[in-house]
Amino acid sequence: MMSEIKIGLEIHCQLTYLQSKLFCSCYCDYRFKIPNSNVCPVCSGLPGTLPLLNQNALEHAGLLSIALGCNVPNEIVFYRKNYFYLDLPKNFQLTQYNAYGITSIGVNGKLEFEADTKRHARIRRIQIEEDPGRLVYENNTVDNSFYTLIDYNRAGVPLVEIVTEPDFTTPKEVRIFLNKITSIIEHLRICDTRLEGAVRCDVNVSIGEGKRVEIKNIGSFKEVEKALSYEITRQKTMSFHEIEIKAETRHWDDARKITKQARVKETEEDYRYFPDPDIPTVVLDNAFLLTLKRNMPELPDERKRRFIAHYELSDHISQVLIDNKELSDFFESAVNIYPSPKAIANWIVSDLIKFINGDNHSQPQSNDQGGTFHSGLKIEAKHIAELAQLVDQNIINRNTAKGFLNQIIKTGEMPSQLVKKTNTSKIDDKNMILEAIETVFRSEKSAVNDARQNSKAINFLLGRIMQLTKGKVDPKIALDLIKKKLIESS
Amino acid sequence: MVNLCSLTAEQIVKGIINGDFSAEEYISQILERIEKIDDKINAFIIVDSSGALEKARIIDKKVRNGEDEKDIGALAGVAVGIKDNICTRGLRTTCASKMLQDYVPPYDATVVKKLKDNGAIIVGKLNLDEFAMGSTTEFSMYGSTHNPWNIGYVPGGSSGGSAASVAASECALSLGSDTGGSVRCPASFCSIVGLKPTYGRVSRFGLISYANSLEQVGPMGKTVSDIVMVMNSISGMDNNDQTTLDSETPRYALRPKGNIRVGLLKELVEGAEPEISKCIYSAMDLFSKLDCKCQETSMKSIEYALASYYTIAMAESSSNLARYDNIRYGFDLSPDSYEWNAYFAKVRSNFGEEVKRRIIAGSYVLSSGYYGKYYLKAQKVRAMLKQEISLLLKTFDVLIGPTMPVLPFKVSEKIDDPLKMYMIDIDTVIANLTGIPAISVPAGFGKNLPIGLQIMAGEFQEQILFDAASLFESAANVHRSPEL
Numbered sequence: 001m002m003s004e005i006k007i008g009l010e011i012h013c014q015l016t017y018l019q020s021k022l023f024c025s026c027y028c029d030y031r032f033k034i035p036n037s038n039v040c041p042v043c044s045g046l047p048g049t050l051p052l053l054n055q056n057a058l059e060h061a062g063l064l065s066i067a068l069g070c071n072v073p074n075e076i077v078f079y080r081k082n083y084f085y086l087d088l089p090k091n092f093q094l095t096q097y098n099a100y101g102i103t104s105i106g107v108n109g110k111l112e113f114e115a116d117t118k119r120h121a122r123i124r125r126i127q128i129e130e131d132p133g134r135l136v137y138e139n140n141t142v143d144n145s146f147y148t149l150i151d152y153n154r155a156g157v158p159l160v161e162i163v164t165e166p167d168f169t170t171p172k173e174v175r176i177f178l179n180k181i182t183s184i185i186e187h188l189r190i191c192d193t194r195l196e197g198a199v200r201c202d203v204n205v206s207i208g209e210g211k212r213v214e215i216k217n218i219g220s221f222k223e224v225e226k227a228l229s230y231e232i233t234r235q236k237t238m239s240f241h242e243i244e245i246k247a248e249t250r251h252w253d254d255a256r257k258i259t260k261q262a263r264v265k266e267t268e269e270d271y272r273y274f275p276d277p278d279i280p281t282v283v284l285d286n287a288f289l290l291t292l293k294r295n296m297p298e299l300p301d302e303r304k305r306r307f308i309a310h311y312e313l314s315d316h317i318s319q320v321l322i323d324n325k326e327l328s329d330f331f332e333s334a335v336n337i338y339p340s341p342k343a344i345a346n347w348i349v350s351d352l353i354k355f356i357n358g359d360n361h362s363q364p365q366s367n368d369q370g371g372t373f374h375s376g377l378k379i380e381a382k383h384i385a386e387l388a389q390l391v392d393q394n395i396i397n398r399n400t401a402k403g404f405l406n407q408i409i410k411t412g413e414m415p416s417q418l419v420k421k422t423n424t425s426k427i428d429d430k431n432m433i434l435e436a437i438e439t440v441f442r443s444e445k446s447a448v449n450d451a452r453q454n455s456k457a458i459n460f461l462l463g464r465i466m467q468l469t470k471g472k473v474d475p476k477i478a479l480d481l482i483k484k485k486l487i488e489s490s
Numbered sequence: 491m492v493n494l495c496s497l498t499a500e501q502i503v504k505g506i507i508n509g510d511f512s513a514e515e516y517i518s519q520i521l522e523r524i525e526k527i528d529d530k531i532n533a534f535i536i537v538d539s540s541g542a543l544e545k546a547r548i549i550d551k552k553v554r555n556g557e558d559e560k561d562i563g564a565l566a567g568v569a570v571g572i573k574d575n576i577c578t579r580g581l582r583t584t585c586a587s588k589m590l591q592d593y594v595p596p597y598d599a600t601v602v603k604k605l606k607d608n609g610a611i612i613v614g615k616l617n618l619d620e621f622a623m624g625s626t627t628e629f630s631m632y633g634s635t636h637n638p639w640n641i642g643y644v645p646g647g648s649s650g651g652s653a654a655s656v657a658a659s660e661c662a663l664s665l666g667s668d669t670g671g672s673v674r675c676p677a678s679f680c681s682i683v684g685l686k687p688t689y690g691r692v693s694r695f696g697l698i699s700y701a702n703s704l705e706q707v708g709p710m711g712k713t714v715s716d717i718v719m720v721m722n723s724i725s726g727m728d729n730n731d732q733t734t735l736d737s738e739t740p741r742y743a744l745r746p747k748g749n750i751r752v753g754l755l756k757e758l759v760e761g762a763e764p765e766i767s768k769c770i771y772s773a774m775d776l777f778s779k780l781d782c783k784c785q786e787t788s789m790k791s792i793e794y795a796l797a798s799y800y801t802i803a804m805a806e807s808s809s810n811l812a813r814y815d816n817i818r819y820g821f822d823l824s825p826d827s828y829e830w831n832a833y834f835a836k837v838r839s840n841f842g843e844e845v846k847r848r849i850i851a852g853s854y855v856l857s858s859g860y861y862g863k864y865y866l867k868a869q870k871v872r873a874m875l876k877q878e879i880s881l882l883l884k885t886f887d888v889l890i891g892p893t894m895p896v897l898p899f900k901v902s903e904k905i906d907d908p909l910k911m912y913m914i915d916i917d918t919v920i921a922n923l924t925g926i927p928a929i930s931v932p933a934g935f936g937k938n939l940p941i942g943l944q945i946m947a948g949e950f951q952e953q954i955l956f957d958a959a960s961l962f963e964s965a966a967n968v969h970r971s972p973e974l
Contacts, residue, residue, distance in 0.1 A: 041597055045813045047590065047698040048577045048599060050731050082809050082856070084834060091812035100866070150817070272856035274865060277703035277806060280732055 003208030003239070005232060007174055008166035009121075010202040012159050013185055014131065015060045016192045021156035022130045023051035023094065030153040031195065035136070043156035045089030050278045053078070057158045058105070058282065060190040061128045062292045064160055065106025067184050067299055068123050072289060077103035078128075078279045082272040086148070087132040089155050095129035097273045104128075105160075105284075112301075113180050114319075115173045122165040131157040160190075166204065166212075171228035174203070178221045179323045183300045186325035203228060207235045211247035215259050218252045227252040231259050303328060311341035320349050327353075333381035334388075343388040351402065352379065355409055378412030379405075386415045395419060397474060422470075430481065433465075433473050437485055440464045452486055495523045495659040496971055499568045499716040502662055506549065506567040507559055513546035513567035513611070520569040520613060524660045527974050532635045533645075533655035535574045536582055537614040542569070545611045563609020565723060570605055571655045571664040574615040575622050576707065577696040578602050581612070585698055586630035587620045588840045589814040591821050599696020600731065601665060601707045601724045608723040613661050616651030620842045621811065622667055622700045624648045625675055625914055626904070629844045634901050637679060639940055639972045643898040646679030648672040652710050653680040658974055663711045663720055669701050670799050671893075671918025673708035674930035678893035678942025681932040681970055683959070684710040685717050686918075688950045689925035690735040692721075693728030699810040701803035702733075704922040712970050714931065714960040718742045721952065735950065742953055746961040748781030750954070751887045757792045758891030758917045758944075765936025766892045773890065773933050773943045776965055777958075787886065791878050792920065794871045799919035800912060801855050801868035808852030811845065814838070847908060876924045883926075883948040888958045892917055893930040893942035917944060927952050931959045932968035 018028045024042035027033075042049040058076075065072050079097040096104035109123030133155040138145035162181070168174050178201065185191045185199070193199045201224050206212040213235065218227050235245055250259040298306075300322045307318040307328075321328045327348060334344045355377055387404060390396045396404070396419060404418050413421075440461060441448050447464075450457040458479070465478050494516045497505065506513050521539050528534050549567045559566075572578055575585045577595035579602075584590045602612065619629040627635040627650025635650040637643040638658040645654040649666025653676030656664050666673040668686035677684025686708045697707050709720035726739035754774050759767045778784045816823060816837040825833045841849070855864035882889060896914050904911050921928035926949055933943035943962065947955040 041595075044818060046595070046597075046819075047583070047585075047593065047813070048595065048696040050695050050733075052730065052732055080809050082812060084812065084815070084831075086817065086830065089813065089818065091815060092809055100861070270857050272809070272853060272858075272861075274805060274809070274856055274861070277701075278699075278731075278733060 003210075005169050006166035006206050007168035007171075007228060008204045009162070009164045009168070009174065009177075010204075011162040011164075011178075011181060012200040012202075013064075013162065013191045013193075014195075014198045015057055015158040015160060015190050016195055016198050017189055018054060018056055018060060018158055020054055022054050022057055022128070022158035023156055026156065028157055030157060033153050035149070035151040035153060038153040039155070043089065044152050045091075045155075051078075051094060051276070053279055053282065054158060057128055058284070058288070059292065059295070060158075060188075061105045061126065061160045062284070062288065063188050063296060064162075064185070064190055065109065065126045066292055066296065067188055068106065068109040068111050068126065068162070070106030070109030070123055070126055072106060072284060072292075073102050073104075074284055075103065076105055076282045076284060078276045078282075079103075079273045080276050083269060085132070086150055087135050087152075087155070089133065089152060093130060093132065094276060094279070095161075096125075096127035098125055099273065111177070111180065113173070113177050115170070115176050119167075119173060121167040121177055124163045124165050126163075127161050129159050129161060131155065131159050166206070171225040171232070174228060175221075175225045178224060180300065182221065183323050183325055187297055187299055187303070189297065203231075205231050205235065207232070207239065207245070210235060210239060210245040213245065213247065214249045215252055216249060216262070219254050223252060223254060226257060227259060230257065234259065300325075311335070311345070313341065313345050317345050317349050320353075321345065330381055330384075334385040337382055337385035338389045340388050340392060343392065344384055347384050347388060347405075351405055352384065355379075355405075377409040379409050380412075383408050383412075383415060390415050390419065400471065430477070433469075433478055433481055434485075436465050436468050436473065437478070437481055440468060441485065441489070448486070448489070451482075458482060458486075494519045497662065498713050499565065499662045499711060499719055500713070502568050503564070503566050503719075506553060507562065509553065513549040513553075514543065516567060517542050517546040517569060517611060517613070520661060523658075524613070527658060528660060530636060530641055530974070531638055531654050531658050531660070532633055533616055533651040533658065533660060534571070534614045535584060535586065535617050535632050535651070538581055538612060541581070542611050542613045549609060549611070563607070564719060565605065565663075566609035568610050568663055569613045569661040570610045571614055571616045571652060571661040572602060572612055573618050573622075573649050573652045573664070573666045575618055575667055575698040575700070576602060576665055577698065578612060578615065581615060583615065583698070584631075585621045586618050586632055587814075587842065587845070588631055588821055589816075590698075590819070591631070593819050595696070597696065599707075600693035600728045602696065604724045605665075605720075610663070610723070616649070616655055616664060616666075618651055618672075619648035620845050621698070621807070622648040622669055622672055622705075623807065623844050623848055625671070625911055626901075627651060627654075627676070628901065628905050629842050631842065636901065637898050638974060639681065639898070640938070642900055643939065644679065644901055644903075646676030646894070646898065648676075649684075649708075649710065650676045653677050653682055653684065656680070656682050656710050656712060657970070657972060659971060663709065663716055665720075665724075666708050666710050667697055667700075667705055668708045668918075668922065669705040670803060670915045670922050672705075673710060674893045674918050674928060674942065674944060675915070677710055677930040678932075678944075679898040679940060681935075681940035681942070681968065681972075682710055682712055683714055683717050683929065683931050683963075684708060685721070685929045685952075685955075686921055686927060687721065687725060687952060688735075688927045689922075690733050691725050691739075691927070691950060691952065693724075693726075693731040693734050695728055695730035699806075701806040702810065703806060704799070704803055714929075714956055714963050715744050717929070718744050718956055725952075740953065742956055744960050745957055746964055747957055748961065750777070750782045750958050750961070751885070752777045752782045752784045752958070753787040753882060753886035753889045754784065755792075755889050755891040756786050756788045758895070761916060762892045762895040763897055763936070765897060766895065766941050769934045769936060769941045770890070770892050770943060773962065773966070776962065777890075780961055780965055782958075782961075785886075787882060787889070789878055789882060789920075791871065791875050792916075795875060795919050795923060796912065796916050798868040798871035798875070799915070799923055800851075801864050802872065802923075804848045804852035805856050805865050805868075806852070807845075808849045808856065811841070811849055814841075844908070872923045875920065879920070879924045879926065879946075880948070887947065887951075887954050889946045890958075891944050893944035894918075897936050897939045897941065921946055925949055927955050929955050929959050931963055931966075932970065933962075933966060934968055
C-alpha cells in the first residue's frame with residue numbers, strides 16, 4: 001500500500017550578524033560568555049521595562065523574505081505568545097502571528113530546488129521572534145539532574161522562523177532544500193550557520209491519512225534527514241500493523257538515533273496571542289523595500305548560473321560549490337589569483353573536499369558546526385591557486401601536487417616552497433632521464449633481459465628509475481625512453 | 491516656625507531659591523509631618539528620610555554657591571512622593587504586592603530620573619492597589635490608605651497614596667499612574683488636581699505595566715500650576731519607550747483665559763449621584779460666566795466603554811503579570827521538593843484576590859475561540875469611541891463631566907462587590923480608551939466629601955486642558971487642605 005508522505009519544516013535561524021538583541025542593546029553574540037552576563041533589565045524581563053525594536057532586524061528578515069519569494073506586507077505587528085517556561089524571562093515570547101490578519105515580515109513564498117526532478121516548496125510565512133534563554137542541566141538531561149541552571153545570555157537574541165507548507169515527500173528532498181536554504185542564508189549574510197545552535201529545524205511528518213507528528217530537538221540540519229528516515233519507517237511500520245498514529249510531538253534522541261514521545265499534553269496549548277501594545281505597528285514603506293532590493297546580494301541560483309556561464313564549470317561542480325558559500329568564495333578567491341577555473345574547481349571538488357568532510361562524505365555539508373569549513377586545515381585560496389599553476393606549467397605532476405596538498409593542509413607551506421625544499425621539480429631533460437636509465441640498466445641486467453621477453457617487467461624498471469629520481473621524472477616520458485633503450489640495446 | 495508643608499510646589503521652589511528657608515528645613519518638616527500623621531493616612535509604603543535629607547543638603551549647597559536657577563532645577567527641593575509601581579533605583583518598588591515585596595530596581599523610571607534631574611526630592615513610595623488594580627487603595631498588602639478628609643473613607647485608587655499624601659501635605663507633589671482613572675479618581679476623592687496625560691506624552695519606561703495600551707504616568711498636586719510644573723519636567727519623547735510621541739514637547743504655561751468651547755457630557759452627569767450632578771452643573775454655569783460657550787452634549791458609545799475597558803485591561807494584565815514567577819526576583823520561598831509547575835502555582839497563589847480575578851478573566855478573553863468574541867470586539871468599541879470623541883472635540887475645545895459618579899465611600903463598603911466597584915470607573919475610562927488627556931480639579935463638596943470636575947481635551951491638547959482647568963480653579967476657589 002503506497003501512501004503519500006508529507007513533510008513540512010519549521011526552520012529557526014538566528015540573525016547572527018546583528019550587533020544587538022531584538023529588543024535591547026545587549027550583544028547578539030551570546031556564545032562563550034559567563035552565564036547571565038549578557039543581560040540587561042529589558043531582556044531579563046525586569047518589571048517596568050519596555051521592548052525597543054532593533055530596526056536592523058527588519059532589514060535582515062526582509063532580505064530573507066524577498067530571497068524566498070515572499071510578499072512583505074506594508075505593516076507588520078509583534079504578538080505576545082504566552083506560555084510559562086523557565087527559560088522565558090517574561091513568560092511570553094515576542095513573535096509574529098497571522099491568524100488575525102497577515103502581519104508577519106514574509107508570507108506566501110516559494111523556493112525551487114533540484115532533487116531528482118525540479119521541485120519547489122511553498123513558504124507559508126517568515127516571522128521575526130526572540131530566542132529564549134538556555135537551560136543548563138547538571139547532568140545534561142533533566143531526568144538525572146538534581147538542579148537546573150538558567151542562562152539568560154541568549155534571551156532576546158533575534159531569530160527568523162521559516163515555516164514551509166508540507167511540500168516534501170522524501171528526507172532527501174529535505175536535505176537538498178536545507179542545503180539550499182543554508183546557502184541562501186549565508187549569501188545574504190544574515191546568519192553564520194556554522195555557529196552552534198544558529199540554525200535549528202523542527203519537522204512534521206504525516207503518511208496518507210495518518211495524523212501529523214512533529215519532531216523537535218533535532219540538533220543540526222545533518223540530523224534532520226536521519227530523524228525523518230527513522231520517523232517515516234516508524235509510521236509505516238505502525239500502519240502496517242494497523243496501529244493508529246496519534247498527533248503528537250516527538251523528540252529526536254541524537255545518541256540513540258530514534259524519535260521518542262515527548263511528554264503528552266492533555267490539552268492543546270493555548271498561547272493566547274495578542275498584539276504587544278508596547279511595540280507600535282511597524283510600517284514598511286516603499287523606501288524600505290527599495291533598500292532591500294538595493295542591498296540584495298547575488299543569491300546561489302544566480303551565482304551558479306554565473307559559474308556555469310563565466311567559468312564554464314559543469315552543473316554538478318557548480319552545484320557542489322554553490323551549496324556552500326565558503327567553498328564558492330574560496331573558489332573565486334583562488335581564481336582571482338590564478339585564472340584557471342576548471343582546474344581549481346577540480347582541486348576543490350575532488351580533492352580538498354575529502355579533507356573537509358572526511359572520506360565518508362561525498363557531498364559537502366555546509367552546516368558543519370564550529371569553525372570554518374576548512375577548520376583546522378591550513379589551506380588558503382593562494383595554495384590551491386599555486387598548486388594549479390605549478391601543474392599547468394609542468395613544474396610538478398598531479399601526483400606530486402596531491403602529495404603536496406596533504407602536506408599543505410598540515411603546515412600551510414606554499415607549494416613553490418615545497419618544490420624548492422624537496423627538489424621535486426619534474427625532470428623533463430631527456431638527457432638526465434637517459435642518465436638515470438643507463439644507471440638502472442647497468443645495475444638491473446637480469447631485469448632488462450626479462451623486460452625484453454615480457455613487457456610487464458618494464459614496470460619494474462620504471463619503478464627503479466622513479467625510485468632513483470625520487471619520482472621527479474615524468475613516468476610517461478621515462479617509459480617511452482625505456483622502450484626505446486630496450487630496442488636500441490637488444 | 492512657619493508651616494512649610496502646606497505650600498505648593500511653586501511656593502517651595504521660590505522660597506528655597508530666594509533663601510526664605512532651606513531645602514533641609516523644608517524636608518525636615520515634611521518628614522516630621524509624615525512621621526506624625528501617616529499612621530492615620532497610611533499613604534507611604536517606604537519613606538526615604540536619609541536619602542531625602544541628603545538631597546536637600548545638596549540643593550542648599552547649590553543655592554549657597556549661587557548656582558544658576560536652571561541648574562538647581564525647576565523643582566528644586568520639592569518633596570515628591572512616587573506611586574510604588576514606578577521604579578526607583580535602589581529604593582524598593584513593591585506594587586503593594588507580596589510578589590515584589592523585596593524588589594529593588596536597578597534603574598530609575600524615566601519620569602523619576604527627570605524629576606531628580608529637575609531638583610525634586612523623592613521622599614518615599616506611595617501606597618496603591620496591588621499592581622494598580624483597584625479604585626479604592628484597599629487591595630494593598632500594606633493595608634488601606636485613608637481619605638484625609640475623613641479617615642473612615644477611601645481615598646480612591648489606585649493611586650490612593652499619591653492623592654492622600656498630597657491632600658494631607660505629606661508631600662507637595664506626587665506621581666500616580668492612570669490606567670482607567672487611577673490618578674483622577676483619587677484626585678477627585680481627595681480634592682486635589684490630577685492629570686492623565688495623552689497616551690504617548692509621558693514615558694512609561696519604569697512604570698510597572700498593568701495595561702500597557704491604556705496607561706500613563708500622571709502628576710498630582712494641589713494646584714493646576716503645580717501640575718504644569720511637573721509636566722514641563724516629565725513629558726516628552728523617550729528613547730526607552732517607543733510609544734512616546736516623536737516630536738518636540740511644548741512648554742506648558744499657566745494662562746487662565748475664557749472663550750473656551752465647553753461641552754458637558756450628558757450621560758456622565760445623568761449617571762452621577764445627585765450632589766455630584768448639581769455640583770457639575772454649577773461648574774458649567776461658572777464656565778459660562780467666565781465667557782465660555784457651554785453646551786450639553788451626548789456621547790452614545792459611552793455605554794460600551796466600561797466593558798471594553800475591562801476586557802482590554804484584564805487581557806493585557808494577564809500577560810504582563812506572567813513574569814512574576816519568583817525565579818529572577820520575588821519573595822522568599824524555597825523551590826526545594828517542588829516540581830516546576832507546582833512551584834509556579836504555589837508562588838502565584840500569593841497574588842491578592844483582585845489581581846487573581848483580573849488575570850483569570852484576562853486569560854479567558856484571550857483564549858483561542860474567545861479572542862474574537864471579547865478582545866477584538868473590545869478593540870472595535872475602542873475604535874468607535876475614538877471616532878466619536880474626536881468628532882465631539884471638533885465642536886468643543888473641552889468636554890466636562892464628573893470625574894467620579896459617586897462620592898467617596900466608607901472603607902470596605904464595596905470591597906466584596908467587584909462589579910459595583912468596576913462601575914465607578916465609567917467616567918474615567920473614556921480618556922484611557924481614546925488616549926486623550928483628562929484632568930480632575932476640585933469642584934466642591936457634597937455631604938462634606940470632595941467632588942472632582944473632569945475636563946477632557948483632544949490628543950496632545952494638554953495646554954487647552956490647563957487653560958480650562960486653571961480658569962475654573964481660580965474662579966471656583968475650592969478648599970484644598972483638610973484638618974488633620
